[in-house]
Each structure stands twice: as structure tokens, then as C-alpha cells.
Amino acid sequence: MKPFLQINEQLSLHLARPELAAPIFEVVDAQRNYLRQWLPWVDATQSVEDSRQYLKESMAHNAQGTQLITFLMEGETLAGSIGVVQYNKDCQKCEIGYWLRQDKQGRGLMTIACAAFTGYLFRSKDLNRIEILTAAGNAKSQAICQRLGFKHEGTLRQGLFMYGAYQDIKLYSLLRQEWRRLAT
Numbered sequence: 465m466k467p468f469l470q471i472n473e474q475l476s477l478h479l480a481r482p483e484l485a486a487p488i489f490e491v492v493d494a495q496r497n498y499l500r501q502w503l504p505w506v507d508a509t510q511s512v513e514d515s516r517q518y519l520k521e522s523m524a525h526n527a528q529g530t531q532l533i534t535f536l537m538e539g540e541t542l543a544g545s546i547g548v549v550q551y552n553k554d555c556q557k558c559e560i561g562y563w564l565r566q567d568k569q570g571r572g573l574m575t576i577a578c579a580a581f582t583g584y585l586f587r588s589k590d591l592n593r594i595e596i597l598t599a600a601g602n603a604k605s606q607a608i609c610q611r612l613g614f615k616h617e618g619t620l621r622q623g624l625f626m627y628g629a630y631q632d633i634k635l636y637s638l639l640r641q642e643w644r645r646l647a648t
């Protein structure tokens with residue numbers, strides 16, 4: 465299947481499609497404890513059918529332009545996901561989110577994928593600002609924001625309610641003018 469974005473020889477992004485349901489569920493089911501630390505939807509994913517339903521909804525959002533959900537492949541292997549989870553077209557901004565399977569951590573894959581994805585967004589969409597919201601305790605995610613030049617703007621106190629507890633959220637953003645400076 466033709467990729468949505470070829471990042472380098474090994475890494476590519478693919479739009480949500482039904483055939484990804486089985487590999488996604490396999491990763492989520494095998495890595496629940498790792499993923500659920502920071503992702504609110506893990507407990508609700510209990511079967512391949514749940515992943516299929518998620519992909520169906522993502523495909524509908526992608527088609528309507530309300531989200532842009534893609535999956536990161538390393539060669540033929542599903543490595544994770546990155547996507548626009550929310551657009552605010554009036555303010556020309558969006559929020560992106562991502563996850564990487566545990567056994568693919570520590571090699572810079574998500575930093576590389578995020579750099580390519582934010583570059584794609586600024587080049588091809590009418591966006592002025594990209595936001596990333598990370599749980600305050602999620603140091604690895606914050607390290608990605610920092611490596612990519614996102615600025616920490618503040619903390620949304622108890623901004624997320626996940627698995628029965630409130631979490632503080634750190635808000636990061638990158639403006640088009642900053643991205644342009646970093647890209648040149």
C-alpha cells in the first residue's frame with residue numbers, strides 16, 4: 465500500500481485503514497501496562513473489533529478533514545501512530561498526538577516521525593500553530609517536544625481525567641515562524 469508520507473528508507477506514515485486493526489490490537493494487547501500509563505483509550509480496547517471500530521472512526525475523520533490519523537511503519541512492522549487529533553481551523557491551529565510501541569523506543573523514531581509530520585502539516589495545511597499536550601509526568605514525550613523546538617507554555621492543572629485520577633497536563637506549541645527558522 466502506498467504510504468501517506470515516506471519519511472526515510474525505513475520509516476513511513478500510512479493513513480488509517482481496516483487492515484491495520486489486527487497489528488494495532490496485537491501491540492495494544494501485548495503492551496497494555498506500558499501504553500495505559502499515558503493513553504486514556506487503552507482499557508477500552510479489548511478486541512480486534514474495538515481496533516477496527518477505532519480505525520473506521522479515524523477513516524471517517526480523515527475523510528472529513530476533522531482529524532488526520534496515521535500509523536508509523538518501520539519496514540513492514542507497525543511501530544506506532546501519529547496524528548492530528550483536533551483541528552481548530554478558525555484559529556489555524558491543531559493538536560497532534562502519538563504513541564510508539566515499547567520495543568521501538570530509544571532510537572529517535574518518534575522524534576523523526578514528528579519532525580516529518582509537523583513539516584508536512586506546516587507545508588501543506590493552513591496552520592499557524594501546532595500543539596502537543598503531555599501528562600506532566602511523561603518525561604519521554606516532553607523530551608520529544610523539546611528536541612523539536614516546541615515551547616512549553618504552561619500547565620493545565622488537573623487537565624485530564626484518566627483511569628479515575630486527575631493528571632496535570634503540560635502544553636507545548638510550535639508556531640509556523642519558529643518552524644520556518646528551525647527548518648532553514
Ligand SMILES: CC(C)(COP(=O)(O)OP(=O)(O)OC[C@H]1O[C@@H](n2cnc3c(N)ncnc32)[C@H](O)[C@@H]1OP(=O)(O)O)[C@@H](O)C(=O)NCCC(=O)NCCS
Pocket residue numbers: 498499502503561562563564565568569570571572573574575576597598599602604605608611
Ligand atoms: C512518548 C514516546 C513516543 C517516547 O518514545 P521515545 O523512544 O523516547 O522517543 P523517540 O523515538 O523520539 O526516541 C528518543 C530516544 O532515542 C534516542 N535517540 C537515538 N537516536 C536519536 C535520534 N536520531 N533522534 C532523536 N533521538 C534519538 C534519544 O536520546 C532518546 O533516548 P532517551 O529517552 O534514552 O534519552 C513513547 O514513550 C510512547 O509512545 N509512550 C507511550 C504513549 C505516550 O506517552 N504517548 C505520548 C502522549 S503525549
